[in-house]
Amino acid sequence: MVQQPDLGILERSELYHGASIAALTEAHASSFRKRLAVDEVLLRQGDAAGTIYIVVVGRLRVTQTTNEGQQVIMRYLGPGELAGYAVLSGADVHPGTATAVDDTHLLGWTAAAFREVMARHPVIAMNALNVLGVRYRDMQIRLRELSTEKVERRLAHTMLRLAAQAGRRTAHGIEIAFPLSRQDLAEMAGTTLHTVSRTLSGWEEQGIVDSGRRRVIVRNQQKLSEIADGAHA
Amino acid sequence: MVQQPDLGILERSELYHGASIAALTEAHASSFRKRLAVDEVLLRQGDAAGTIYIVVVGRLRVTQTTNEGQQVIMRYLGPGELAGYAVLSGADVHPGTATAVDDTHLLGWTAAAFREVMARHPVIAMNALNVLGVRYRDMQIRLRELSTEKVERRLAHTMLRLAAQAGRRTAHGIEIAFPLSRQDLAEMAGTTLHTVSRTLSGWEEQGIVDSGRRRVIVRNQQKLSEIADGAHA
């Protein structure tokens, strides 16, 4: 009875999409639930990679921290997305830290349980390849942007991606549906919070965005796209 | 008779490592050979992703080009490595261009032939997951470097990776075993050839490297590591 909604979530997840009812049921049977409050950590960079999760409700921020303590945000994970990909690809430790930015519900599997399900249902392995492929390509794009574009453009790309991934239509525009500080944007776009602040102030004047304390709304996606495409060059 | 060496190459490749003789034989039977001279293109960014290759001998440079024509080098591929990962992960076009930087021999498969082999031998799918996982992590590291480190450090990291991946011990140090221009290094480290040239000149004075026209030798790996670790901060 409680299972039905979970199966639906699994069916719509990037990892189990297209799997048979049998596979979904089996996957669900070997899963466990996990709940995180805001700022709780799901898995920590450097820890042994023993579990894999699917986000059911909520959102996680995945970061990597340098020896010097600087953080980079690798991505945000929303409903249906996979956390703990290290288990998929046989890495022994988690390369990043996943922290809840909202109240978050997950379904989890131990590495052994997951491998068992994947071995029995090849479609899951194919989905796993797709997940990694998509993320890898995403990374290539970001690397390319970071190598070739100036800050304003990179920030525009960053915000467009966030709007596409976690945007909520409102009367005033597309609102990023979770708390997002200047510092967060800086850690995604490869710059400082100061430069982000200045850039957003400029955009605000032009009516492109509307923002406040840990809150961002895209008012004019068109103009933002033009900036991302280098119209400002 | 000619097959035996090929099977050995396959066995040692990142994609077929650990596969059974039956699987290797089957894979070999459905493969075709391809040979490229220097500067010939194996696959082009944006082209339909219909084939996948393993490098047997030689080396490829994988690049992505922006709308404005700027290039970024995503990676180099040496013997045993896979070219055309798009086929693995179900992308419909190649995200980058692969060009030979040396005379290069490859074994190739059509997408259909490869999927057939992979479906029959799950170990290959697991290897594929590992390949993508390793590349993804590599990309995360580079993104982190690009976001948080200054040019000299990034360049040091770049050269250390090249030395590890394609280094040849010589009397004078570790030589990067393929032609590598200042421009190439710039496109890997996210800077300009001018800055690379100046940096290498500095390193040359300190006896850390020895370089010339499209040629780089690491003389003092220790010192280069220190620079990469931020000792120069």
Next chain:
DNA sequence: CGGACTTTTGAAGTAATTCAAGGGGAGTGG
């Protein structure tokens, strides 16, 4: 030996960081 490509180096310019200070909002505790 000519010509194309690669590298070097100087000088000027600039985007972005760093340093510094202050202001504003949200939540908490008295």
Next chain:
DNA sequence: CCACTCCCCTTGAATTACTTCAAAAGTCCG
């Protein structure tokens, strides 16, 4: 309910690392 405190955000000014522009010198190959 008000005041206090903690974050987060903003903005100015100084600094700097790097790019861009420019020219010349090597180096390799045919």
